[in-house]
Amino acid sequence: MDEKRRFTVLDLLDLELREHNALDLRCLGGRKGLVREITVPDINRPGLTLSGFYEAFGAERIQIFGQGECAYLEKLAAEGRSDTLERFFQFPIPCCVFANSLQPDRIFMRLAEAADCPVLQTELSSSEFSSRLLRVLSDVFAPQTTIHGVLVEVFGIGILLTGDSGVGKSETALELIERGHRLVADDVVEIRCVNGNVLMGQGANKVIGHHMEIRGLGIINVTHLFGVGAIRDKKQIQLVCDLELWDPEKVYDRIGTDENLTEILDVKVPKLDIPVKPGRNIPVIVETAAMNERLKKMGYHSAREFNQNILRWLESESARAVYFGQDD
Amino acid sequence: MTEREVTITNRAGIHARPAALIVQTAGKFASRVHLKKGTDAINAKSIMGILTLGASYGTPIVITAEGADEAEAVEALARLFEKRFEEE
Numbered sequence: 001m002d003e004k005r006r007f008t009v010l011d012l013l014d015l016e017l018r019e020h021n022a023l024d025l026r027c028l029g030g031r032k033g034l035v036r037e038i039t040v041p042d043i044n045r046p047g048l049t050l051s052g053f054y055e056a057f058g059a060e061r062i063q064i065f066g067q068g069e070c071a072y073l074e075k076l077a078a079e080g081r082s083d084t085l086e087r088f089f090q091f092p093i094p095c096c097v098f099a100n101s102l103q104p105d106r107i108f109m110r111l112a113e114a115a116d117c118p119v120l121q122t123e124l125s126s127s128e129f130s131s132r133l134l135r136v137l138s139d140v141f142a143p144q145t146t147i148h149g150v151l152v153e154v155f156g157i158g159i160l161l162t163g164d165s166g167v168g169k170s171e172t173a174l175e176l177i178e179r180g181h182r183l184v185a186d187d188v189v190e191i192r193c194v195n196g197n198v199l200m201g202q203g204a205n206k207v208i209g210h211h212m213e214i215r216g217l218g219i220i221n222v223t224h225l226f227g228v229g230a231i232r233d234k235k236q237i238q239l240v241c242d243l244e245l246w247d248p249e250k251v252y253d254r255i256g257t258d259e260n261l262t263e264i265l266d267v268k269v270p271k272l273d274i275p276v277k278p279g280r281n282i283p284v285i286v287e288t289a290a291m292n293e294r295l296k297k298m299g300y301h302s303a304r305e306f307n308q309n310i311l312r313w314l315e316s317e318s319a320r321a322v323y324f325g326q327d328d
Numbered sequence: 329m330t331e332r333e334v335t336i337t338n339r340a341g342i343h344a345r346p347a348a349l350i351v352q353t354a355g356k357f358a359s360r361v362h363l364k365k366g367t368d369a370i371n372a373k374s375i376m377g378i379l380t381l382g383a384s385y386g387t388p389i390v391i392t393a394e395g396a397d398e399a400e401a402v403e404a405l406a407r408l409f410e411k412r413f414e415e416e
Binding site (some may be wrong): 060 | 340341343345351383386399402
C-alpha cells in the first residue's frame with residue numbers, strides 16, 4: 001500500500017493530540033484553504049522570503065511566523081509595503097502558523113483570505129511548536145503498510161502472528177488473551193515505520209478495532225468479553241510468528257542458534273516458522289517464544305549458550321581421552 | 329539390520345549443528361536408526377539424545393539401522409560423518 005492518504009491542513013487541526021504533543025492550533029482565517037494538502041513533512045521560517053529573496057523558497061512547507069517574522073511584518077506594514085507579501089501568497093503555501101499567539105496584521109489577513117491560504121495561530125513558542133510539528137508530521141508521513149495477521153502483546157513482547165486463513169491465528173490469539181495477554185489488532189494490522197527502525201502496529205480502524213472473528217462463534221467484542229486489560233491500542237512489533245500447516249517435507253529449525261529475520265518496511269524483525277498440527281499447543285509455544293525473545297534481549301541466548309556448553313564438554317572429553325589413551 | 333562403524337573426524341565433535349544434520353538426515357528414512365558409542369545406543373532421530381552422547385573428536389560410533397530402507401539410511405549417515413558434517 002504505497003498510496004498515501006491526502007493529509008490536509010484540516011487533518012492537522014483535527015489530529016487528536018494530548019499534553020506534550022498538543023499543537024494548540026486555532027484557525028484565524030483563510031478557511032477555504034483548509035482543504036489544502038500538506039505534501040512534505042517539513043517546516044519553513046519565511047524570514048528571508050519576506051525580505052524579498054525568493055530563491056530556494058520552500059513554498060510547499062508549512063510556514064512558521066515567530067517574533068522575528070512578525071516584527072518584520074510590522075515594519076513592512078508601517079512602511080506601507082505589501083508587494084513582497086503579495087508575491088509571498090502567490091506561492092502554493094499549505095498554511096501559515098503564527099507562534100506565541102502572535103496576531104497577524106490586517107493587510108496580511110486580507111491577502112491570505114484573497115489567496116485562500118489558511119492562517120493558524122498557536123500559543124506555543126515557535127521553537128517548541130516546530131519540534132512538536134516535526135514529530136507529528138514524521139508520524140503522519142512515516143512509511144506504512146498493512147499486513148494480514150494478528151498482533152498480540154505477550155509478556156510485553158509485540159508478536160505478529162501471520163499465516164494463511166484458517167491456520168488458527170485468531171484462535172491462538174484468543175487463547176493468549178484468555179491467558180492474560182493482550183490483543184492489539186486482529187485480521188488487518190496497520191504497520192508504521194517510526195524513526196526508520198521501529199515498527200508500530202495498530203488496528204486499521206478504531207471503530208471496529210478489538211473485535212475478532214472466531215469460526216463457529218462469529219464476531220466477538222474482546223473489550224467487552226475480557227475487559228480493557230485485554231486490549232492495547234498499539235504496540236511495537238518485536239517478533240513475527242508465521243503459523244503454517246505441518247509440512248513433512250520441510251525442515252524446521254530444531255536448534256535455534258541461527259537468527260531468522262524477516263523484513264517489514266525495510267526493518268529486520270526476528271521471525272519464527274511454527275508448524276501447526278493437532279497436539280501442538282500453539283499458544284504455549286508462542287508464549288515460550290516471547291519469553292525466549294526477552295531472554296535474548298537481556299543477553300542470554302539459550303540455544304547458543306547450550307551449544308557453548310556442549311562444545312566445552314566435548315573438548316574436555318577429547319582432552320581426557322588423549323590423556324588416558326582411552327574413550328571414557 | 330545394517331551396521332557400520334565410523335569415526336568422528338571433525339575437531340569440535342558432535343555439537344548442536346552436526347546433531348541437527350544427523351537428525352535431519354535420519355528423519356528422511358523410515359527405518360529405525362541408532363547411534364552407538366560404546367554400550368550407549370541412542371535414537372538418531374532425537375536431537376537431545378545425540379547431544380548427550382558426548383561424541384568428541386576421534387570417538388568411534390556405530391550406526392545401525394533396521395527397516396525397509398536401512399542400507400540407504402546407514403549410507404547417508406556414514407557420508408555425513410565422512411564429510412565432517414560440512415565443517416572445517
